[in-house]
Amino acid sequence: MREGQKARGEKTRYDGRWRPAPGKVLPAPPAGVRPVVRFANPLHGMVTWDDLVKGPISISNEEIDDLIILRPASDEEAAGSLGIPTYNFAVVVDDWDMRITHVFRGDEHINNTPWQINIYRALGAPVPAFGHCPIILGDDGLKLSKRRGAVSVTAYQEGGYLPEAMLNYLARLGWSHGDEELFGPQQMVQWFDGTHLAKSPAQWDPAKLAWVNAHYIKQADDARLATLVREQLLRRGLSVAHNDTLVAQCALFKDRCSTTVELADWVQLYHSAPTPSAEERALHVTEAVVPALRSLRDRLSSCDWTKPAIADALKETLAAHGLKMPALAMPLRLLVCGRLQTPSVDAVLSLFAREEALQRLREV
Numbered sequence: 001m002r003e004g005q006k007a008r009g010e011k012t013r014y015d016g017r018w019r020p021a022p023g024k025v026l027p028a029p030p031a032g033v034r035p036v037v038r039f040a041n042p043l044h045g046m047v048t049w050d051d052l053v054k055g056p057i058s059i060s061n062e063e064i065d066d067l068i069i070l071r072p073a074s075d076e077e078a079a080g081s082l083g084i085p086t087y088n089f090a091v092v093v094d095d096w097d098m099r100i101t102h103v104f105r106g107d108e109h110i111n112n113t114p115w116q117i118n119i120y121r122a123l124g125a126p127v128p129a130f131g132h133c134p135i136i137l138g139d140d141g142l143k144l145s146k147r148r149g150a151v152s153v154t155a156y157q158e159g160g161y162l163p164e165a166m167l168n169y170l171a172r173l174g175w176s177h178g179d180e181e182l183f184g185p186q187q188m189v190q191w192f193d194g195t196h197l198a199k200s201p202a203q204w205d206p207a208k209l210a211w212v213n214a215h216y217i218k219q220a221d222d223a224r225l226a227t228l229v230r231e232q233l234l235r236r237g238l239s240v241a242h243n244d245t246l247v248a249q250c251a252l253f254k255d256r257c258s259t260t261v262e263l264a265d266w267v268q269l270y271h272s273a274p275t276p277s278a279e280e281r282a283l284h285v286t287e288a289v290v291p292a293l294r295s296l297r298d299r300l301s302s303c304d305w306t307k308p309a310i311a312d313a314l315k316e317t318l319a320a321h322g323l324k325m326p327a328l329a330m331p332l333r334l335l336v337c338g339r340l341q342t343p344s345v346d347a348v349l350s351l352f353a354r355e356e357a358l359q360r361l362r363e364v
Contacts, residue, residue: 053132131194275338300313332361
């Protein structure tokens with residue numbers, strides 16, 4: 001049947017040959033074939049609904065055929081089985097049973113909606129309101145799919161994204177509330193009413209997601225971040241205690257981070273000694289600054305291990321050697337942290353164990 005329709009240039013569809021009609025003689029089913037059950041779709045008229053996203057949509061019943069609503073059971077299932085209900089039939093019964101009032105789904109389901117509406121009506125079931133949302137595009141402008149860019153929710157969790165940031169970003173991806181970009185779950189529930197849904201495909205933007213996540217990391221409780229960072233470090237084989245020091249380290253660095261992975265990168269510098277390259281050492285740890293670094297090391301070995309006392313030790317060293325802060329801070333950061341840019345160096349040092357910081361300075 002299908003091949004004949006193709007050969008004639010017709011739309012491929014079930015031609016109703018086994019559909020009962022007054023005075024019609026039905027052909028015999030093929031021998032040995034278990035029949036399917038089809039829904040006798042109305043032959044004429046329009047199926048119309050006011051889509052919550054797309055607006056009014058009308059599709060002629062003449063464009064759709066008698067869809068299969070029950071497939072025969074397999075040989076193993078045949079005994080006592082009526083068969084397997086198909087998607088379009090099952091979802092209608094399920095929605096009716098669960099008293100679903102609104103259906104939001106991807107716009108690839110628009111073509112299923114006329115069949116489903118006709119089945120609701122045939123069953124005498126209330127027809128829910130439908131909203132068909134456009135697809136999500138990847139950052140390359142093509143459809144996001146499992147094979148192209150889409151990953152699991154757990155992958156985003158492992159990648160350092162907070163649940164509240166994901167909810168915020170996903171909600172904003174296809175819906176708007178004025179110019180608001182950042183909102184929590186309570187605001188989302190309060191504001192969402194099924195309107196202001198995007199009619200055009202949204203585009204997945206990793207940079208925008210990172211910006212949203214950075215906002216929530218800045219707002220997050222430091223002890224909670226410490227728990228998440230500890231989990232990240234455990235994945236790297238580093239077992240770190242969840243204590244006040246770890247909490248303080250997260251508080252110090254979180255404003256610089258878009259994910260808890262980045263935050264763990266910062267915290268890891270306290271637990272993994274850096275290995276600056278020969279080029280970096282030659283550039284920053286010069287003969288002119290080595291005496292000052294040694295002098296600072298001596299002062300740090302005996303001063304109170306607090307941020308103010310470390311700041312005083314830095315000032316005394318700068319004054320004694322006639323240096324400006326950048327000249328001392330850059331090589332100090334490189335040797336102790338393995339980085340040339342950090343928050344204030346006294347704050348960073350104060351969260352080290354004293355002996356660990358001194359050990360890293362003994363190399364000069």
